[in-house]
Amino acid sequence: MILILLLSSFLSFAETTSTDEKVVGIFYMQPLFGHVHQSSVSTSASLTTIQCAHPVKVIESSKVSAYPEWAYVQVADYRGFILKQYLSEKKPDCFQGKYPKFFDNLNLDLSELYYWGRLYDQYIQGETRVQ
Amino acid sequence: MINTYRVKLAFSSFFLMLNLVASAQTSKLQEDKELELVNFSSVKKVLQKDGLSESAFQKKQQVAILKKEQINLDHLRYNYPPEDEMWGFISEYWLVKNAPILGWDFEKPDYGLDYSFKTTLQKMGFVQKKFKILLINNPVMVRAALPGSNGDIILLMSVPFIRALDLSKLEISLLFLEDYLRLEAGYFKNNVGTQKLKNLAGTSFQGAKPDMSILEELLKNYTNQINSKGYTFQQQFETTKKMDVFLKSQPELWNVYFHLLQKLNNYFKANVQYKDYVKLYPSPEMQIKWISPDEKVL
Numbered sequence: 001m002i003l004i005l006l007l008s009s010f011l012s013f014a015e016t017t018s019t020d021e022k023v024v025g026i027f028y029m030q031p032l033f034g035h036v037h038q039s040s041v042s043t044s045a046s047l048t049t050i051q052c053a054h055p056v057k058v059i060e061s062s063k064v065s066a067y068p069e070w071a072y073v074q075v076a077d078y079r080g081f082i083l084k085q086y087l088s089e090k091k092p093d094c095f096q097g098k099y100p101k102f103f104d105n106l107n108l109d110l111s112e113l114y115y116w117g118r119l120y121d122q123y124i125q126g127e128t129r130v131q
Numbered sequence: 132m133i134n135t136y137r138v139k140l141a142f143s144s145f146f147l148m149l150n151l152v153a154s155a156q157t158s159k160l161q162e163d164k165e166l167e168l169v170n171f172s173s174v175k176k177v178l179q180k181d182g183l184s185e186s187a188f189q190k191k192q193q194v195a196i197l198k199k200e201q202i203n204l205d206h207l208r209y210n211y212p213p214e215d216e217m218w219g220f221i222s223e224y225w226l227v228k229n230a231p232i233l234g235w236d237f238e239k240p241d242y243g244l245d246y247s248f249k250t251t252l253q254k255m256g257f258v259q260k261k262f263k264i265l266l267i268n269n270p271v272m273v274r275a276a277l278p279g280s281n282g283d284i285i286l287l288m289s290v291p292f293i294r295a296l297d298l299s300k301l302e303i304s305l306l307f308l309e310d311y312l313r314l315e316a317g318y319f320k321n322n323v324g325t326q327k328l329k330n331l332a333g334t335s336f337q338g339a340k341p342d343m344s345i346l347e348e349l350l351k352n353y354t355n356q357i358n359s360k361g362y363t364f365q366q367q368f369e370t371t372k373k374m375d376v377f378l379k380s381q382p383e384l385w386n387v388y389f390h391l392l393q394k395l396n397n398y399f400k401a402n403v404q405y406k407d408y409v410k411l412y413p414s415p416e417m418q419i420k421w422i423s424p425d426e427k428v429l
Binding site for chain 1: 207208209210211212216220223224226227228230235236238244245246248249252253257258259260261262263264265266280336340341343346
């Protein structure tokens with residue numbers, strides 16, 4: 001009986017430790033607004049909209065496949081994808097953080113928040129460098 | 132026996148009384164000492180010797196600095212954004228407000244424009260320049276360049292227009308380069324900017340409501356500039372001449388640009404749908420004349 005109990009407790013321990021998920025770290029949203037996507041494609045459905053400086057838990061999991069430029073993230077109860085270029089290790093200096101009273105007076109509605117997030121999905125971005 | 136007990140009791144009570152009196156005397160002395168300690172003048176020397184008064188002074192100063200910084204931070208919370216940050220914000224706000232009309236939220240093919248435009252800019256010697264391209268699904272609004280935040284630039288281009296003219300990515304990049312030069316020359320900001328923006332940007336509205344008409348006016352001016360006002364002949368002439376100068380160092384690009392202007396000219400003459408384009412960007416026909424090499428008379 002004791003042996004069975006010991007074996008079952010060992011098995012349950014093994015189950016929790018062998019999980020293939022790893023928290024890479026906490027990152028912060030960089031653009032003014034952005035979406036947590038259902039899949040690693042910018043046209044995929046939005047699970048939720050978050051704003052600049054919102055903390056995001058980046059997860060590494062062998063069970064989840066994504067394009068390399070996308071990060072698998074957890075925001076509150078949602079698990080989805082955000083473009084890596086929009087995540088920062090340090091808390092960014094956001095427009096709404098610097099000018100909160102001005103920003104509050106905009107009274108952005110839900111559709112505007114949604115479109116602002118979509119804007120960053122649709123941008124094709126580039127930067128020239130010294131050759 | 133009882134007598135000896137009484138004597139012992141008397142002695143012990145006598146000693147007890149003595150102890151109580153003695154302890155009362157010592158507690159009084161301790162209170163006195165405490166009073167002496169509270170007397171600052173008596174400990175001043177000790178504090179000075181330990182450097183405690185100096186550290187207390189420093190702490191006082193730190194608190195004063197922190198309080199001042201807190202007041203400054205509170206004050207900054209009521210600021211209008213400065214002009215350079217305002218432009219990028221308004222450009223995006225205008226795009227968001229006009230999203231259903233412009234139709235930029237749609238699935239589009241990958242034209243490879245980021246690489247193509249980056250290469251074109253680099254060939255012209257423009258380095259450390261950030262750009263954002265937004266393809267729109269609107270046949271009427273053909274193109275525009277908006278100021279972004281921190282000196283970057285937002286370029287808009289209509290996909291129906293690209294398809295109608297069957298533009299190559301190099302041709303699109305040259306149109307973007309034209310837009311980039313126009314924006315860099317400050318024509319857009321001069322045409323759209325208001326006195327209110329100049330007066331209020333970067334100032335504080337603490338104690339009052341912010342004047343949000345600053346945004347309303349600018350949004351209206353953006354729409355007017357992009358859909359109706361466009362650029363003057365003089366501004367177009369200067370832009371075209373700049374393109375001519377920049378592209379002359381790359382003859383193959385100059386040729387593509389020249390043929391692109393011819394292509395636009397022919398298309399706009401044949402299609403009334405784009406009749407407004409030549410009013411906004413006057414005009415491919417004139418641009419061809421401005422950059423055509425002089426004919427030599429033998």
